[in-house]
Amino acid sequence: MPSFHLPPHRIVLLLIGLVIIGLMAINMRWDWIPAYRADILAGLRLTLVLLVTTSVAGFLLAVPLGLAQAAGPRPLAWLARGYCTLIRGTPLLLQLWLLYYGLGSLFPYLPGLRDSWLWPYLSEPWLYAFLALTLSFAGYEGEIMRGAFARVPKGELEAARSLGMHPLTTLRRIWLPRAVRRVLPTLNGELIIQLKATPLVATIAAVDMYAVFGRIRQETYIVYEPLLLMALLYLVLAGLITLAFHAVESRRSH
Amino acid sequence: MVNYRDMSIGELLALTPPGWGGALLNGLSLSLQVAGGGYLLGLLIGVAGAAGKLSGGPVTRDLLTCYTTIIRAVPELVLILMIYFGFPLALNQLLTTLGFGRVEVSAFAAGIVVIGLVQGAYATEVIRGAIRAIPRGQLEAAYAMGMSSFLTFRRITIPAMLPGAIPGLSNLWLIATKDTALLAVVGFTELTLASRQAAGATKHYLLFLGIAGLLYLFVSFISNRLFRTLERRVTPGERHA
Numbered sequence: 164m165p166s167f168h169l170p171p172h173r174i175v176l177l178l179i180g181l182v183i184i185g186l187m188a189i190n191m192r193w194d195w196i197p198a199y200r201a202d203i204l205a206g207l208r209l210t211l212v213l214l215v216t217t218s219v220a221g222f223l224l225a226v227p228l229g230l231a232q233a234a235g236p237r238p239l240a241w242l243a244r245g246y247c248t249l250i251r252g253t254p255l256l257l258q259l260w261l262l263y264y265g266l267g268s269l270f271p272y273l274p275g276l277r278d279s280w281l282w283p284y285l286s287e288p289w290l291y292a293f294l295a296l297t298l299s300f301a302g303y304e305g306e307i308m309r310g311a312f313a314r315v316p317k318g319e320l321e322a323a324r325s326l327g328m329h330p331l332t333t334l335r336r337i338w339l340p341r342a343v344r345r346v347l348p349t350l351n352g353e354l355i356i357q358l359k360a361t362p363l364v365a366t367i368a369a370v371d372m373y374a375v376f377g378r379i380r381q382e383t384y385i386v387y388e389p390l391l392l393m394a395l396l397y398l399v400l401a402g403l404i405t406l407a408f409h410a411v412e413s414r415r416s417h
Numbered sequence: 418m419v420n421y422r423d424m425s426i427g428e429l430l431a432l433t434p435p436g437w438g439g440a441l442l443n444g445l446s447l448s449l450q451v452a453g454g455g456y457l458l459g460l461l462i463g464v465a466g467a468a469g470k471l472s473g474g475p476v477t478r479d480l481l482t483c484y485t486t487i488i489r490a491v492p493e494l495v496l497i498l499m500i501y502f503g504f505p506l507a508l509n510q511l512l513t514t515l516g517f518g519r520v521e522v523s524a525f526a527a528g529i530v531v532i533g534l535v536q537g538a539y540a541t542e543v544i545r546g547a548i549r550a551i552p553r554g555q556l557e558a559a560y561a562m563g564m565s566s567f568l569t570f571r572r573i574t575i576p577a578m579l580p581g582a583i584p585g586l587s588n589l590w591l592i593a594t595k596d597t598a599l600l601a602v603v604g605f606t607e608l609t610l611a612s613r614q615a616a617g618a619t620k621h622y623l624l625f626l627g628i629a630g631l632l633y634l635f636v637s638f639i640s641n642r643l644f645r646t647l648e649r650r651v652t653p654g655e656r657h658a
Contacts, residue, residue, distance in 0.1 A: 172475045252591075252637040253630045254598035257609050261630065264616060265623040359492040366602060373494065390499050394491045401490035 187391070195383050196392070199375070206375035207396065213361050213371060217293055218354060221300025226339070228301060229308025243305065250302025256363050259295040263288065263367045292364035300357055307349055311342035351408040355401045372396065421619035429619060430628070437615035437625065444611030445632050447525070451600065451607065452593040454529035459536025459589065466541030467548055468570075481541065488538035493531075493599050500531045501603050524605045528597070536593055543585035547578040579651040587644035591637050608632060 169177075196203075231243035250258070270276055270285055284290055315338055323333040362373030376393040380386065419435040430438040466485070469477045488496065505522035512519060555577060559569040601610035612629035616622040 170475065173479065176476065176479055249630075249634070252634040254595040254609060254633060256598045256601060257612075257626060257630055257633065260609070260613055261623070261626040264613070265626050268620070268622040355490060359490075359494075362492045362494045363599075365494075373492070386502055387499075390495065390502075394487075394495050394499065397492055397495060398487065398490050 191388050191391075192385055193388060195379060195385060195389075199379050202375050202378075203372065203396075206370060206372035209370065210358075210361050210372040211400075213292060213296065213364065214354070214358050217296035217300055218357050220293075220297040221357075222304055224297065224301035225304035225308045228305030229310075229312050229342070230334075232305070232309040233312035243309075247302050247306045247309075250299055251306065255295065255299050255360055256366065258299060259291065259363055259367060262295050263291040267291070288364070288367045288369040291367060292369045296357065296360060296364070299360065300353070303356075304346075304353060307346050307353070308342060311345040312338065314345065315341045348408075348412070351405060354404050358397065358400055358404065421621070424619075426624065429621060429624065437619065440611050440615055441608065441625070441628060441632070444606055444608035444629075445636075447605070448594065448597040448607040448609075449636070451525065451528040451532060451605075452590070452597050455532025455536055455597075456590055456593045458529060458533025459540045459593070460586075462533065462537025463540025463544045466537060467544035470541065470545050471548060485538040485541055488535055493535055493596055494602060496535060497531050497599055497603060500534065501527050504530055524600070524603065527603075528600045528605055528607075531600070532593055532596055535596065536589055539589055539592070540586070543589065544578065544582055547582035547585070548574060550581050551577045576651070580648065580653070583644060583648045583651065587640065587648075590640055590644070594633065594636055594640070 228243045228247065231239045232247070235243065267285075276282060276285070319337055319341065320333060323337050324330075328336070361371055364371055365374035365377060368374075372393065376389045379389045383389075421429065421435070424435070428436055430436055430441075432439040432442070466481050470481050473481070501524075504527055508522060509519045551574065555573055556569060559573045560566075564572070597607050598609040600607055601613070604610070606614070608629050612625045616625040619625070
């Protein structure tokens with residue numbers, strides 16, 4: 164039986180924390196929550212969708228980016244490295260605005276685009292939000308994948324080759340799984356960083372959780388309470404991501 | 418109204434109005450100042466936090482863990498709003514209870530506090546890791562020689578931890594320069610917001626946002642070189658290599 168023992172100073176700290184939370188619950192205004200519950204949940208859902216889709220798409224992009232840098236022909240390696248430097252060297256907010264305002268300002272000049280079926284999608288902020296977050300995740304993760312690919316022991320790859328394995332089979336069966344296993348522990352932190360990057364999309368009028376709370380603050384003139392609840396929700400999300408990773412880790416080690 | 422449509426790129430980027438080059442450089446300088454101030458504040462918090470985490474009492478350690486966990490899990494954009502609106506209020510409440518008059522907190526000062534608090538949480542972990550990597554024998558030897566703990570910290574701990582801490586600290590500086598862009602959401606005219614204002618006024622979005630990107634890349638390129646030189650300087654045994 165694992166015993167759960169709380170040292171006395173933690174009990175005191177917890178009590179102080181509970182008192183502070185209790186005082187906040189009584190003295191601050193929370194009556195706006197029921198009216199905005201549906202909006203907050205919708206924003207939360209969109210934040211989660213954005214987090215999951217951009218992380219998956221970004222990771223899929225990061226694999227070729229890492230592979231090209233670790234083992235690709237020189238021009239390809241340079242291109243991949245240049246991409247990662249570009250992404251990692253500039254703020255995500257700037258990349259987002261560059262895509263949304265910059266690319267968006269070019270599209271009207273393309274003949275025929277305005278009448279095509281693509282147009283309604285191209286004027287949708289979600290498309291640019293998805294694109295910018297995916298490209299950014301790929302840039303940071305590509306750099307990590309490069310290291311992971313390079314650190315797979317050479318002997319294993321040589322063994323596969325000496326068995327007559329096709330290079331693609333080697334990649335699929337040995338190189339990629341070994342590299343991915345290596346980056347799994349770092350993915351926890353990367354996912355939390357990606358979660359913290361999602362509110363930026365509110366600046367191009369995509370309505371995620373951050374934007375919903377921004378609207379609440381504008382409509383109710385309440386300054387702090389929505390901010391506190393929003394911070395708490397992000398904290399819980401980050402905690403859940405970490406818990407999920409711990410669960411996967413402990414299942415694997417058994 | 419200035420007619421931006423017929424201006425050449427050179428005229429658009431001219432340092433004096435109607436060109437927007439001066440506004441961009443002004444934004445860059447503001448970005449670097451806030452990043453620099455925040456970074457220094459973050460280093461101070463980081464050294465104090467690492468010292469507290471390594472040799473503080475159980476209460477100090479728990480409170481510091483709360484600080485680093487919360488700061489690292491809540492989006493910077495949310496923290497900026499909270500500190501930007503909360504910090505002046507808290508400061509003025511403190512000042513009025515102490516009997517002083519109210520002060521105006523500028524966007525600039527609030528920006529430095531925000532970046533500093535965020536950087537402090539990460540710097541605490543970087544410096545703590547670097548200090549823990551120092552062989553215990555070195556510190557014990559210093560105590561055995563009769564050095565006071567402050568002298569040990571200054572003469573042994575700091576020089577011995579720097580080679581291990583500098584890669585992390587250089588990464589933090591790059592994060593600080595990029596995090597200043599987030600101050601755009603509270604209307605602080607740093608480089609990103611300046612470039613967007615220029616782009617919005619002239620309708621040359623790709624040009625101005627692209628130039629801002631190049632300026633950020635330039636800053637990170639120069640910073641990388643400086644930190645690499647610094648790392649070579651503080652790593653013992655490689656100075657003369």
